[in-house]
Amino acid sequence: MAAIEPGKIRNVAVVGHRGTGKTSLVEALLYQTGEINRLGAVDAGTTVSDWDEDEQKRRMSISLTLAHANWQGRKLNFIDVPGDPSFQGEARCALRVVEGALVVVNAVMGLEVGTARVKHLADDLGLARVLFVNMLDRERADFYRALAQIQEQFSSRCVAVHLPIGAEHELTGIVDVLHMCAYTSPNGGKEGEPTAIPEEMMELAQEYREKLLDEVVQTDEALMEQYLGGEELDAHAVASALKLAITKGEVFPVACGVATKNLGTHAVLDLIVEGVPSPAKKGAPIEIEGAETAAFVFKTLADPFAGRINLFRVLRGGVTADSTLLDARGHAKERMGTLLQLQGKEHAGVKEFGEGDIGAVAKLKDVRTGDLLTDREIGADLPEIVFPEPVMSFAITPKTKGEEEKVAAAIRRLAEEDPTLQLRRDPQTGEEILSGMSQMHVEVALERAKRRYSVDIELHPPRVPYLETIRSEARAHGRYRKQTGGRGQFGDCHIVIEPIAGGVGYEFVDKIVGGVIPQSFRPAVDKGVQEAMAHGELAGAPVQGVRVMLVDGSYHNVDSSEMAFTIAGSMAWKEAYAKASPVLLEPIMELDVTVPDEAVGSVNGDLNSRRGRLHGMEPAAGMTTIKAEVPMAELLTYAQSLTSMTGGRGEYSMHFLRYDEVPAHVAQRVIDETQKARDLVHA
Ligand SMILES: Nc1nc2c(ncn2[C@@H]2O[C@H](COP(=O)(O)OP(=O)(O)OP(=O)(O)O)[C@@H](O)[C@H]2O)c(=O)[nH]1
Ligand SMILES: [Mg+2]
Numbered sequence: 001m002a003a004i005e006p007g008k009i010r011n012v013a014v015v016g017h018r019g020t021g022k023t024s025l026v027e028a029l030l031y032q033t034g035e036i037n038r039l040g041a042v043d044a045g046t047t048v049s050d051w052d053e054d055e056q057k058r059r060m061s062i063s064l065t066l067a068h069a070n071w072q073g074r075k076l077n078f079i080d081v082p083g084d085p086s087f088q089g090e091a092r093c094a095l096r097v098v099e100g101a102l103v104v105v106n107a108v109m110g111l112e113v114g115t116a117r118v119k120h121l122a123d124d125l126g127l128a129r130v131l132f133v134n135m136l137d138r139e140r141a142d143f144y145r146a147l148a149q150i151q152e153q154f155s156s157r158c159v160a161v162h163l164p165i166g167a168e169h170e171l172t173g174i175v176d177v178l179h180m181c182a183y184t185s186p187n188g189g190k191e192g193e194p195t196a197i198p199e200e201m202m203e204l205a206q207e208y209r210e211k212l213l214d215e216v217v218q219t220d221e222a223l224m225e226q227y228l229g230g231e232e233l234d235a236h237a238v239a240s241a242l243k244l245a246i247t248k249g250e251v252f253p254v255a256c257g258v259a260t261k262n263l264g265t266h267a268v269l270d271l272i273v274e275g276v277p278s279p280a281k282k283g284a285p286i287e288i289e290g291a292e293t294a295a296f297v298f299k300t301l302a303d304p305f306a307g308r309i310n311l312f313r314v315l316r317g318g319v320t321a322d323s324t325l326l327d328a329r330g331h332a333k334e335r336m337g338t339l340l341q342l343q344g345k346e347h348a349g350v351k352e353f354g355e356g357d358i359g360a361v362a363k364l365k366d367v368r369t370g371d372l373l374t375d376r377e378i379g380a381d382l383p384e385i386v387f388p389e390p391v392m393s394f395a396i397t398p399k400t401k402g403e404e405e406k407v408a409a410a411i412r413r414l415a416e417e418d419p420t421l422q423l424r425r426d427p428q429t430g431e432e433i434l435s436g437m438s439q440m441h442v443e444v445a446l447e448r449a450k451r452r453y454s455v456d457i458e459l460h461p462p463r464v465p466y467l468e469t470i471r472s473e474a475r476a477h478g479r480y481r482k483q484t485g486g487r488g489q490f491g492d493c494h495i496v497i498e499p500i501a502g503g504v505g506y507e508f509v510d511k512i513v514g515g516v517i518p519q520s521f522r523p524a525v526d527k528g529v530q531e532a533m534a535h536g537e538l539a540g541a542p543v544q545g546v547r548v549m550l551v552d553g554s555y556h557n558v559d560s561s562e563m564a565f566t567i568a569g570s571m572a573w574k575e576a577y578a579k580a581s582p583v584l585l586e587p588i589m590e591l592d593v594t595v596p597d598e599a600v601g602s603v604n605g606d607l608n609s610r611r612g613r614l615h616g617m618e619p620a621a622g623m624t625t626i627k628a629e630v631p632m633a634e635l636l637t638y639a640q641s642l643t644s645m646t647g648g649r650g651e652y653s654m655h656f657l658r659y660d661e662v663p664a665h666v667a668q669r670v671i672d673e674t675q676k677a678r679d680l681v682h683a
Contacts, residue, residue, distance in 0.1 A: 003318045003354025004075045006280035010272055011077045011313070011358055012130075013094040015122070016104035017114030018083035021134040023049045023061050024259035025104055025268075026080045032191055032265040033069035033076075035343065039188055039262055048344035049080040053451070054444055062444060063417075064090040064299060066311060066342040066358065071269045074278075077358040078102075083114050085651055086441035089387050089420035091118050093298045093369065096385050097285055097313035097358060100128040100276030102268075107133045107141035107256070110149045113594060113623055113651060119154060125285070128246045128276045132268055133256040136164045137171050143256050150254060153621040159215045160208050161253040162267050165201055174257055175201050176267045177209040178242070179235075183266055185258070191266040213238065219245040239274055246275040247282070279356025284315040286383040291374040293317035293325065295353075296383060300369050300417050302452065306347065306362040309340065312373065313358050320352045325373040327366065328382055334364045334373060368416045387419050390435035391653050392639055394442055395463065397432070399456035408432065410453035414445050421445055428465040428542060439639055464633045466670065467585040467659055468536035469545040473498040474579035478528075478572025480564050491564030493517060493525050494552035495572045497580055503545035503659070506530070510550050517553040517565070524562040525550050528569025537577060538584050538667075539674040548573070584667040585659040587632040593642065594625045595650040602645050610634035611663075629657060633670075 014022045027047045031039045040046035045056035049065040061082035069076045079094040095101060101122040105115055122129050133146045143164045150158045165173040165182065173184040181194035182201070197205050213233065217224040220241040226233055245251035255271055257264015288294040294316040301309045312319070319325070321339045326332070340347040340360040353359035367373070370385050398407045408423065411434060415421045421442075422435045436442040446457045475496045482489040500507060508526040517525070526548070533543040553568075591612070595603050597619065603626060604614060612630035619625075635654065642650040662670060 003352040004357055005354060006356035007278045008074050009077065009279050009356045010074055010100065010276045011079075011098040011279065011356070012100045012102050012272055012276055013079045013081055013091070013098045014102045014104060015081045015091055015095070015115075015118040016083055017106065017109075017112035018060065018085070020083060020104040020106045020112075020115070021259040022083060022104045023047050023080050025102075025132065025134060025265075026065075026067055026078050028259050028262040028265045029076075029078065029269060030067055030069055030343070031262060032269065033071050035067075035069045041260065048346075051345040054447060060084060062087055063301065064094050065344055066360065067344060068341065069269075072273045074273050075357070076269070076272060079358075081118075084440070085114060085117075086436070086438040086444070087418075088117065088437060089418055090299075091121060092385050092387055095121050095125055095127065096383075097296060097298045098127065099279060099282045099285075100130060100272065102272065103129060103131045105131055105133050105146055105150065107135045107143055107146050108138050110146045111153055111621070113649065116153070116621070116623075123249070126249065129249065129252045130246070130268070130271055130275055131158060131252060131254045132264070133254060134259050136167065136256055136263075137169060137258045137261060139168055141168055143167070147254055155252060157215055157250060158252040158254050159212050160256075161212060161271060162255045162257070162264060163201070163204060163208055164256055165198060171258065171263075174264050174267065175205045176270075177205050177212055178239070178253075179267075179270070180205065180209065183263070185261055185263045188261050191262055194266070212242075215251050216242045216245060219248070219250045243275050243277075247277040284356075285313070286315055288315050288372070288374065288378065288380065290378040290380070291316060291376055293319060293323075293375040295319050295325070295373045297367055297369060297371040297373065298385070300367070302413070302417060303345070303362070305345075306340070308364070309342075309360050309362050310364055310367050310371075311342070311358070311360050314353050314355050316355060317375070318352050318354045319359065319361075319373075321350070323375075325375055326377060328372040328374060328378070328380065330366055331377070332366060334367055336361050336364075336373075338362050369419055385419075388437065389653065389655060390420055390422050390437055392438055392442060393433050393435040393462050394459040395429075395431040395461070396434045397458050397460065399458055403455060404432070406453070406455050407449070407457055410449040410455050411445070411457075413453070414448055418445075426462070426465055428467075429463040431462055433462050434459075461636045464636075465587060466539050466541040466662070468538050468541050468543045468582055469503055469585055470497060470499050470543075470577065470580035470582050472581040474576045475551075476572045476576035476579065478568040478570070478575065480567040480571060481559075482564075488556075488559040489561060489564040489567075490556035490559035491521070491524070491561070491566070491568030492554045493550060493565065493568050493572050495525070495529070495569070495576055496549045496551055497573075497576045498547050498549075500545050500547050503585075506533070506544060507547040508550070509547060512550055512553065517550070517555055518560075521555060521560060521562060521565040522550060524565035525553075525569035525572075528566035528571075529573045531566070532570035532573040532577075536582065537574065538582055538671050540678065541584070543577070543582070584662040584670060586662045588629050588657045588660050589632050589635060589654040590657045591628045591630050591635070591652060591654045592625055593628070593650060593652040594623050595642075595646045597622055597624050599646045599650065600624050600626065603642070603650065606641060606645060610638075611666075630654075631660070631662075632656075
């Protein structure tokens with residue numbers, strides 16, 4: 001098969017809130033175009049897209065999936081994107097390499113928070129946006145209510161191009177007001193050719209056609225003149241004006257249907273071909289200068305059969321099988337061995353992917369998400385996919401002692417597939433911290449680690465990285481002396497410690513006059529102090545924000561040594577620290593919580609009980625974003641609470657802000673707990 005020319009390709013990411021029917025819609029699109037001859041169902045685990053074991057078990061999408069179809073002589077590449085916020089990194093990858101977003105909305109629930117999020121991403125990337133109101137057959141589905149909501153909350157330029165005939169279980173078909181024709185529900189069969197609009201729908205269809213034309217002519221002066229002059233508009237001219245308007249984000253067509261019955265797919269396929277710009281029209285989503293061939297890797301997958309597979313979008317030129325390209329990150333040569341066309345988990349070998357196409361390649365050595373492959377060195381910066389920061393952290397340990405390295409290796413592999421998964425070692429607590437977008441996200445990762453790499457991993461709440469500091473000045477004397485037969489030990493010093501303004505850092509000031517401690521032993525005092533400071537006496541946390549002045553001391557000609565002064569330094573520190581009003585500091589996070597308006601009261605009350613300080617609230621479209629500062633220690637189990645307070649409709653993100661002093665009553669509890677833990681260790 002020869003490469004497909006860019007003008008004949010349409011790249012579409014299918015996005016939307018969790019469970020709006022994206023995977024079912026992709027299935028229907030593949031069925032309608034004849035790619036598959038049976039309409040699979042998510043609930044039966046038989047769809048092309050949700051092919052992974054984890055996905056079938058949970059009946060939801062977890063990773064993005066690639067599929068393709070032919071319609072009107074065009075190649076359509078679909079990327080089915082999971083809707084759950086746990087896997088929102090996938091949407092970032094997918095939207096980066098397409099010209100269009102097909103936003104699927106649930107006709108019963110209307111606009112939901114996840115839909116708004118991906119819509120904004122698509123806005124920011126300047127993508128064409130087509131909306132599909134799905135599930136018209138469900139009880140309490142209401143196309144017009146969903147449409148009104150979309151217009152009110154997204155843009156008044158969202159216009160209906162398809163209308164339902166009937167509603168809920170009496171739905172019998174849809175009308176296409178762009179082409180002024182109708183489709184009867186195929187009830188899971190193949191959709192037939194368009195038919196005439198039923199008599200009783202004619203008036204409504206006319207009304208909505210006018211609304212559509214009103215929007216379209218506003219984007220095209222010549223059409224506007226004809227329209228105002230009462231001329232009959234040429235259908236082709238309207239279609240191309242609409243296409244241009246969609247491309248430029250001036251009009252957003254709203255389609256509708258029933259994915260599980262394959263209703264509306266014919267019309268939406270037409271709409272994609274006509275409304276989403278081809279790569280030739282739009283130009284590459286990432287501009288690359290100086291290379292003849294360039295491909296952007298937007299996702300790395302671990303495939304059960306083919307090993308590692310990289311999905312890429314051809315930005316320039318064509319990628320041919322068995323060619324060699326350079327990886328711009330590692331500068332290594334990579335042989336593009338077997339090129340694959342993916343249909344869910346099915347692979348077909350191909351010889352070439354042309355400019356603008358989306359394909360896959362197996363068995364590259366060291367290529368991962370975000371990498372750029374070119375035919376020559378171009379010295380350009382890597383294009384970036386901006387991923388959301390993970391919000392949930394857990395400490396992880398292997399179930400079997402000694403498998404620490406195996407665990408880390410497995411998680412690293414998984415993080416290559418999914419950059420919203422992060423593994424780091426907390427230098428303060430020494431724990432391995434795994435962070436992700438949600439508890440489910442992390443649990444899915446652990447299941448995969450177990451299945452693929454045979455490691456059992458346990459999750460624990462992470463320890464809070466407390467710090468300690470002092471509030472006042474203090475002076476102390478440290479003297480270490482030992483006489484055991486031959487040569488003894490002698491170190492003796494006086495130090496003064498004081499808080500550093502701003503509360504961070506450490507300074508050591510040598511104020512010795514007259515050589516009461518020889519120059520060569522003074523750094524040893526510094527060392528002893530710093531060693532002791534690594535574990536403060538309150539909660540064993542590192543101490544910071546202290547200036548230590550070495551002011552006096554004495555030495556012994558024979559017995560003094562560096563070791564003796566190190567010990568004396570740490571003795572002096574301990575005494576001084578106890579007298580300098582030490583306090584415990586805790587990390588404060590900035591928290592953004594988005595919840596349905598009706599949950600604001602309980603969420604705010606809950607934040608209050610978590611020692612949170614509210615900063616503001618921003619209501620938007622039935623949802624309110626609450627901004628607050630909350631101690632990290634109070635947020636370790638926040639996800640579960642938020643889910644129960646909002647019926648799963650709340651979302652949050654947080655990042656580190658600063659350290660604050662822990663209020664006395666809380667500090668005492670932390671100190672007691674650490675003391676208990678220490679006693680256990682020593683018992
Ligand atoms: N009645 C009805 N059910 C539908 C329709 N579309 C999807 N469903 C059902 O809705 C549920 C979710 O469908 P999916 O296709 O998995 O939704 P999704 O948007 O891919 O879900 P995520 O990928 O997890 O975000 C499944 O039980 C589908 O059978 C529809 O048009 N009508
Ligand atoms: Mg899905």
